[in-house]
Amino acid sequence: MSPITRPLIIGVSGASGLIYAVRALKFLLEADYAIELVASKASYMVWQAEHTIRMPAEPSLQETFWREHCGVERGGKLTCHPWGDVGANIASGSFRTLGMLVIPCSMSTAAKLAAGLSSDLLERAADVQLKEGRKLVVVPRETPFSLIHLKNLTSLAEAGARIVPAIPAWYHHPKTIEDLVDFVVARALDQFDIDCVKVERWKETEAEL
Ligand SMILES: Cc1cc2nc3c(=O)[nH]c(=O)nc-3n(C[C@H](O)[C@H](O)[C@H](O)COP(=O)(O)O)c2cc1C
Numbered sequence: 001m002s003p004i005t006r007p008l009i010i011g012v013s014g015a016s017g018l019i020y021a022v023r024a025l026k027f028l029l030e031a032d033y034a035i036e037l038v039a040s041k042a043s044y045m046v047w048q049a050e051h052t053i054r055m056p057a058e059p060s061l062q063e064t065f066w067r068e069h070c071g072v073e074r075g076g077k078l079t080c081h082p083w084g085d086v087g088a089n090i091a092s093g094s095f096r097t098l099g100m101l102v103i104p105c106s107m108s109t110a111a112k113l114a115a116g117l118s119s120d121l122l123e124r125a126a127d128v129q130l131k132e133g134r135k136l137v138v139v140p141r142e143t144p145f146s147l148i149h150l151k152n153l154t155s156l157a158e159a160g161a162r163i164v165p166a167i168p169a170w171y172h173h174p175k176t177i178e179d180l181v182d183f184v185v186a187r188a189l190d191q192f193d194i195d196c197v198k199v200e201r202w203k204e205t206e207a208e209l
């Protein structure tokens with residue numbers, strides 16, 4: 001188990017693909033990381049649409065909810081925050097973190113982050129990571145991208161964020177949906193130098209004919 005140092009913030013926005021957040025959280029908790037999680041207001045609707053389930057808003061109930069969905073009853077440390085609590089620890093630059101992963105990242109959240117808006121806790125926490133020069137990794141999920149989406153993602157990259165789109169590879173011979181999802185999660189966590197996802201990595205010998 002890795003020693004818990006600073007927490008990693010996970011922001012879950014209202015883009016399709018909650019499974020990306022679930023799988024990221026599973027691997028991080030299993031590896032004993034401390035996670036501060038904030039899910040946007042819209043993400044509650046996506047839980048309904050994708051899993052026909054209501055995510056509880058109350059923090060301790062939400063922690064149980066995420067752990068149940070990850071299949072990690074114990075391990076790591078998970079703290080959930082209400083989406084509107086802009087007075088939470090993660091809203092302050094004085095709260096030291098490993099950075100923040102926004103997974104999945106909607107185009108609305110990407111736009112607000114690119115514009116420096118902090119209209120909810122997720123946006124504020126991400127804005128704080130940028131202003132503090134910490135890592136901000138976003139996993140955008142939309143298709144096709146409009147020019148506005150691309151410009152916003154470019155602005156974020158220019159401001160120092162890493163853009164890891166939810167685009168899996170196929171060279172690792174994925175057999176399940178989890179194989180596809182985990183590839184993206186692994187590449188996103190690579191940006192923090194966190195290597196806790198069980199995925200096949202590229203081996204040059206496999207390309208030999
Ligand atoms: C079921 C469902 C799926 C959605 N999928 C996406 C998506 O993949 N990408 C996206 O940018 N927005 C998507 N949206 C729209 C966002 O939820 C909407 O723009 C919302 O305002 C985003 O708010 P947030 O960024 O604060 O979470 C989806 C909405 C619903 C209800």
